[in-house]
Amino acid sequence: MQALLDDPMVQAGVAPFLVALVLGRTLASTRLAWLAIGAAVAVAFAMSTGIGFTPLSASRKIMLLVLLAPLLGVAIDLSSLTHRLLAPALALLSGLATLWVFQSVLAQREAADAWILGGGVALFVAVLVHLCLRLRDDGVAAGAATVGLGLAVGVAAILSASLGNMMNGIALAVAGAALMLLQLLRGSALVPGFTGMLTVGVAAALFAAATFVLAELRWHALLALLPVPLVAAAPLYANRSPRVRVVLLGLTCVLVAVPTILAAWLATRFPAS
Amino acid sequence: MKRRLALTLAALPLIAAAAPENFTLDPTHTYPSFTVEHWGLSMMHGRFDKSSGKFSFDRAAKTGSTELTIDTASITTGDNVKGNRPQSRDDHLRSGDFFNVKEFPTMSFKSTKVNFGAELPASVEGNLTLLGVTKPMTLTFERFKCGQNPFNKKDRCGGNAVGKFKRSDFGMKYAIPGVGDEIALNIEFEGDKD
Numbered sequence: 001m002q003a004l005l006d007d008p009m010v011q012a013g014v015a016p017f018l019v020a021l022v023l024g025r026t027l028a029s030t031r032l033a034w035l036a037i038g039a040a041v042a043v044a045f046a047m048s049t050g051i052g053f054t055p056l057s058a059s060r061k062i063m064l065l066v067l068l069a070p071l072l073g074v075a076i077d078l079s080s081l082t083h084r085l086l087a088p089a090l091a092l093l094s095g096l097a098t099l100w101v102f103q104s105v106l107a108q109r110e111a112a113d114a115w116i117l118g119g120g121v122a123l124f125v126a127v128l129v130h131l132c133l134r135l136r137d138d139g140v141a142a143g144a145a146t147v148g149l150g151l152a153v154g155v156a157a158i159l160s161a162s163l164g165n166m167m168n169g170i171a172l173a174v175a176g177a178a179l180m181l182l183q184l185l186r187g188s189a190l191v192p193g194f195t196g197m198l199t200v201g202v203a204a205a206l207f208a209a210a211t212f213v214l215a216e217l218r219w220h221a222l223l224a225l226l227p228v229p230l231v232a233a234a235p236l237y238a239n240r241s242p243r244v245r246v247v248l249l250g251l252t253c254v255l256v257a258v259p260t261i262l263a264a265w266l267a268t269r270f271p272a273s
Numbered sequence: 274m275k276r277r278l279a280l281t282l283a284a285l286p287l288i289a290a291a292a293p294e295n296f297t298l299d300p301t302h303t304y305p306s307f308t309v310e311h312w313g314l315s316m317m318h319g320r321f322d323k324s325s326g327k328f329s330f331d332r333a334a335k336t337g338s339t340e341l342t343i344d345t346a347s348i349t350t351g352d353n354v355k356g357n358r359p360q361s362r363d364d365h366l367r368s369g370d371f372f373n374v375k376e377f378p379t380m381s382f383k384s385t386k387v388n389f390g391a392e393l394p395a396s397v398e399g400n401l402t403l404l405g406v407t408k409p410m411t412l413t414f415e416r417f418k419c420g421q422n423p424f425n426k427k428d429r430c431g432g433n434a435v436g437k438f439k440r441s442d443f444g445m446k447y448a449i450p451g452v453g454d455e456i457a458l459n460i461e462f463e464g465d466k467d
Binding site: 161 | 355359360364365367368369370373375376377378404405406444446447448450451
């Protein structure tokens with residue numbers, strides 16, 4: 001049994017998928033079904049490295065923010081807070097939080113390098129979070145983007161010397177797949193709200209950013225992630241039934257994830273001098 | 274007056290012997306290395322190629338100190354060419370999954386107490402700092418000898434110190450138990466007297 005629990009495929013794949021499926025099904029009739037994403041990623045954290053925050057390294061700060069995102073999302077959804085600047089503000093906050101996450105790494109660099117690296121990564125996180133938040137009212141598009149982002153982040157991470165972020169990315173992808181499966185079986189969408197898409201955006205962006213800053217992912221692989229939520233938001237297959245849309249949009253977002261994976265793979269073939 | 278002078282002169286050798294001897298570690302002859310169990314099948318060996326530090330001891334007072342700083346990015350386990358794989362083992366060890374060298378470029382050991390044998394240090398108690406976490410650790414000298422550097426004729430001491438720690442105590446939990454939790458440290462060292 002212990003050998004099974006120590007298996008990375010169980011830690012990053014099977015367990016998060018089952019948790020997301022069960023929790024999503026349990027909360028399907030509420031506005032909080034997408035808490036399943038946060039729960040699935042939390043399970044992956046707990047089973048692989050354990051959940052802990054001392055010392056507060058960059059990776060643990062990311063863990064903290066990813067676990068806080070669904071709580072903030074729930075608070076916003078339950079308060080029914082609406083303002084056209086809410087999503088941009090959350091995106092900006094995510095970007096600023098990125099500087100806090102990588103503060104110890106930035107502090108070791110020359111000032112100009114630190115500003116470029118920190119500013120670039122913060123901008124990337126803010127943009128990706130904002131693009132994800134745009135999907136908060138469309139469960140199918142959100143699920144497809146979650147699968148695509150998780151897959152891209154996970155596979156790119158393993159190509160970039162970060163098995164930890166590979167597991168995090170795969171956990172995100174399978175959680176998205178679980179919610180897509182639920183929507184397919186139900187024949188109707190599960191609206192993610194801020195609960196779901198703040199979690200997805202923060203998780204995908206920070207896992208990718210960590211692989212870039214702390215491992216070997218290249219900057220162009222980060223940029224290649226941005227089309228995933230953009231394509232998910234496009235009015236593709238709008239006239240199709242929800243079930244057909246789940247399948248087609250899911251496959252489309254997986255295809256859109258390929259450039260990120262390709263960029264990471266090419267970096268292993270043509271390393272920087 | 275004469276008696277005072279005589280006593281002072283008699284005490285001079287003792288004062289000289291009580292003086293601490295300070296050494297700077299020779300980075301080209303100091304090798305912090307480690308072994309860790311892999312999948313319960315074999316022991317994997319690794320080494321840090323860059324380190325620096327100093328040590329001192331006072332034979333008469335039986336006190337001493339040591340500081341060692343290790344460049345974590347200099348880790349090598351003999352697998353640094355990725356070939357057709359996505360990454361080499363050494364690249365992975367430098368990543369956030371293990372030594373996280375971009376965030377924590379050094380690990381260090383700083384002594385708090387040196388325990389002596391008959392004449393020379395036998396063990397040193399201190400604190401190991403790894404990934405921002407500091408924990409107590411004791412290093413035992415399997416060998417501690419002193420002689421003379423044949424090239425510059427300076428007094429030179431060297432030997433090796435061993436100790437063990439659990440990497441999970443420092444937050445390095447990735448791949449436990451497949452890659453062992455217990456790390457056996459062996460530090461071969463030499464240093465010339467300052």
